[in-house]
Amino acid sequence: MELIDRYVHEVGQHLPRRIRADVQAELRSLLLDTLEERARAAGRPADSELVKKVLREFGTPEDVAERYAPQPRYLIGPRLFPAYKMTIGIMALVVAALFLAFFVVGVLRIIHRPADAVNLRAALDVVGKILFTAFFNFGLVTLVFAIVERVQQQREVRGESWDPASLPPVDDPDRITPASHVFSLYAILALAILFNFYPDWVAIVGFGQLLGRWRLPLLRPEFSMHLPLLNVWWGLAFALNLLVLRHGRWRRETRWAEFGLGLFSAVVLLLIITGPPVFRYNRHVKGILLGLLAIVVIEAGERLYHLLTRKPCEPWRAAEAGASGEPAD
Amino acid sequence: MVEMLQRDALRDNLGLEFRRGALVLAVLSQLRGEQYGYSLKKALAEQGLEIDEGTLYPLLRRLEAQGLLRSRWRVEEGRPRRYYRISPLGEQIQRELAADWRALARALDRLLA
Numbered sequence: 001m002e003l004i005d006r007y008v009h010e011v012g013q014h015l016p017r018r019i020r021a022d023v024q025a026e027l028r029s030l031l032l033d034t035l036e037e038r039a040r041a042a043g044r045p046a047d048s049e050l051v052k053k054v055l056r057e058f059g060t061p062e063d064v065a066e067r068y069a070p071q072p073r074y075l076i077g078p079r080l081f082p083a084y085k086m087t088i089g090i091m092a093l094v095v096a097a098l099f100l101a102f103f104v105v106g107v108l109r110i111i112h113r114p115a116d117a118v119n120l121r122a123a124l125d126v127v128g129k130i131l132f133t134a135f136f137n138f139g140l141v142t143l144v145f146a147i148v149e150r151v152q153q154q155r156e157v158r159g160e161s162w163d164p165a166s167l168p169p170v171d172d173p174d175r176i177t178p179a180s181h182v183f184s185l186y187a188i189l190a191l192a193i194l195f196n197f198y199p200d201w202v203a204i205v206g207f208g209q210l211l212g213r214w215r216l217p218l219l220r221p222e223f224s225m226h227l228p229l230l231n232v233w234w235g236l237a238f239a240l241n242l243l244v245l246r247h248g249r250w251r252r253e254t255r256w257a258e259f260g261l262g263l264f265s266a267v268v269l270l271l272i273i274t275g276p277p278v279f280r281y282n283r284h285v286k287g288i289l290l291g292l293l294a295i296v297v298i299e300a301g302e303r304l305y306h307l308l309t310r311k312p313c314e315p316w317r318a319a320e321a322g323a324s325g326e327p328a329d
Numbered sequence: 330m331v332e333m334l335q336r337d338a339l340r341d342n343l344g345l346e347f348r349r350g351a352l353v354l355a356v357l358s359q360l361r362g363e364q365y366g367y368s369l370k371k372a373l374a375e376q377g378l379e380i381d382e383g384t385l386y387p388l389l390r391r392l393e394a395q396g397l398l399r400s401r402w403r404v405e406e407g408r409p410r411r412y413y414r415i416s417p418l419g420e421q422i423q424r425e426l427a428a429d430w431r432a433l434a435r436a437l438d439r440l441l442a
Contacts, residue, residue: 023390025402025409025411026366026386026390026411027386029365029366029408029409029410029411030366030367030382030386032408033365033366033367033368033408033410034367034382037367037371057381057382058382058383059383063383064383067383067384067386067387068386068387068390
């Protein structure tokens with residue numbers, strides 16, 4: 001009977017916690033019933049051979065748990081997996097390119113300056129950093145896809161009563177490309193983590209003949225005064241991207257939110273530009289930020305223009321009206 | 330040999346497909362009185378409908394979650410067992426499904442004749 005205990009326990013390990021104890025109790029009772037009946041039919045006590053035979057018939061613990069689980073649970077489901085695989089593939093290529101560049105630079109240095117070329121510790125340091133960055137980004141991309149998977153699943157559960165009236169028009173200005181939103185989510189998370197936890201990595205990096213590999217950090221410690229506002233901006237942008245993905249398209253309210261967020265980011269940029277010096281090459285960096293501000297303002301103006309002049313295209317309203325019993329044309 | 334195996338797998342799959350829906354009706358029909366998992370499996374087998382454990386027991390839980398069955402734990406002969414019984418909603422749906430089944434069987438008989 002110890003084998004049955006182990007089997008039931010193992011099945012439980014693959015089940016959601018909320019149904020685990022119940023399924024385990026029922027499974028145990030079913031196994032004992034089956035075993036008892038088989039022993040009676042065979043005219044012998046239920047020995048370990050018979051237990052093994054019954055367990056084999058029930059199937060592997062993973063199979064049994066899968067049949068009992070209410071619905072398949074994926075970290076990244078079959079619909080998102082191709083996009084995920086492609087993203088990871090691109091990242092692997094970038095890492096491979098970085099390694100190649102590093103290798104080429106190393107070889108060139110050995111050729112030009114053989115005296116100090118073999119600095120194993122520095123080389124290992126760079127390799128370590130590339131690997132760390134690769135794994136870090138791999139984790140981040142996986143996290144973003146897992147979040148998107150969860151959001152999509154919630155959308156599918158809600159969208160059971162599909163109405164053909166909710167089909168978007170052929171020429172649809174509000175259609176989204178999910179991949180671009182997934183990339184935005186990843187970029188926002190990466191930026192937030194970089195500025196909050198690794199401010200020294202916000203730097204210009206290059207290779208020179210005299211200096212070898214050089215790195216010019218851009219942020220002064222005073223930059224942290226802007227972090228609270230920046231975090232609010234990134235948090236809002238992250239939430240907006242998730243919401244748009246959940247809707248599956250742009251809606252008027254999310255377009256307004258996008259416009260509002262544009263204004264907010266302009267204010268944040270303005271505060272950084274007009275505030276005390278927080279960058280190492282303050283004039284140059286602020287010049288770049290000024291250009292960025294101009295782009296943000298122009299974009300916000302364009303969005304406002306579209307919001308005010310374009311007739312809203314809201315096909316899902318027909319589906320909602322249909323679901324609430326109102327006639328939908 | 331491989332072709333033979335493929336043919337058998339295809340045939341099994343198609344057979345399973347039309348059995349799947351019919352099993353619900355069969356299970357509902359046998360639960361007018363209380364039954365626990367194994368006794369139900371035996372009752373179905375005695376009528377010529379063999380269902381393997383891996384299909385039947387999860388199906389019972391699903392039907393209960395859908396409100397077609399009710400269940401309660403009872404201790405008998407010193408062992409706790411979950412007993413299932415059809416719910417009023419289940420009875421209603423079973424009657425409708427049985428009518429559908431008969432209509433389908435008649436239509437198929439005509440088609441296959």
